[in-house]
Amino acid sequence: MQVYLVGGAVRDELLGLTVKDKDFVVVGSTPDAMIAAGFKAVGKDFPVFLHPKTHDEYALARTERKTAKGYKGFVVHASIDVTLEQDLARRDLTINAIAKDATGKLIDPFNGLADIHSKTLRHVSAAFAEDPVRILRAARLSARFQDFSIAPATIELMQQMVAAGEVDALVAERVWQELAKGLMEDKPSRMFEVLRACGALQKILPELDKLWGVPQPVAYHPEIDTGLHVMLAIDYAARQHYSLAVRFATLMHDLGKGITPAESLPQHIGHEARGLYLVKELCKRLRVPNDCKELAQVVAKYHGKLHQVMQMKPSTLLDFLIELDAIRQPVRFKDFLLASEADSRGRTGLENHPTPAAELLEKVLMAAINVDAGAVASVYNEPEQIKAAVFAARLEAVKRELGIRG
16 A cells, blocks of 8 residues: 555645645555555545544545546546556646655656646646536636646637537536635636636626626726726735625626616616626526525625715615615625625725725614614504604614714
8 A cells, every 4th residue: 555645735835835635645455455444435436535543535546537528427447556647647737746655755747846836737638628627626726826827728628628518517516616715715816817718707607707898987997897897806805805705796796787788888777686686596506605695696786876875864874774684684784895895996096995885884884783672662562663663763873873963
């Protein structure tokens, strides 16, 4: 039995990065021998085992044969005679196809070390084309390693995969999983640039792909292009280390501009309502988790109204907070403001643009929340009376906060 550290752990170690997860390949062993040594079998599609003490993953060396479209269309062969080089040959990128033995010696049959030095993401072999998830991974790694570029031949291969319909076979869960990881990288816009360059974005997120080339009024958006604006916005959200829900909502906030009638451009009146429908359909299609889905819908529907806040009367401000369900869900409301801030600051030259509307709404919300609604309600019996009385009490609190009398 020979054991090698492989994949991202070796790559990150060579890049001087913190190694989070360690994966090992075992050559010259069998499932029975692994179990006899105390390992716990966990792999469903191929033999993977957890170390009895460290709980690191140990996989038997294996090869794969393509049998159908999609990332599940494989027959896996794992046996005692599969070599380390054969196992490494089935990996996606050369920088992920480096192994290290127990003495620290590197085994690098596909020149991954040279590609680390030249900062290149390059496919190991033509077998890359057999798994469409690799397109998403390559795009995600572009977002993580900002100074790396994808080899032209790899981009060409990815384009061929898209043309061959491989991306169409991706299941929703895998698409969402990779998109979510990419959104949490340091510069998520690079993931979408790569997906656009190979044509995959049009297949995976056609609603988002439509935003490039759609103009906006230059007075409000110096960058003009809607697609560019959304990329600036998600990169801003990433720099602020916002949550996945906020980043996803930021990505989704302007989808409605992609279907603005041509005769209305560059104005986008009503794009919020159009965008809400698209966000709902996209979230259903990709089975987006509820927290991300709900925030994205709120931001799509109401982010435009935020620009009117400074002109609103106290009663209108309170109505807006009630519409947003901010009193019952203050955490989601805060996330709405963060996504709206990313929208405001995702504009060329306006990265530090002040957001007084957000500050005002936060003050108004605190005033409304601090009203003892239970005490107010105890005076009345009818639901409509209670509702009106609580609103009136909160409105008075809002007015006091704003320094308005009467």
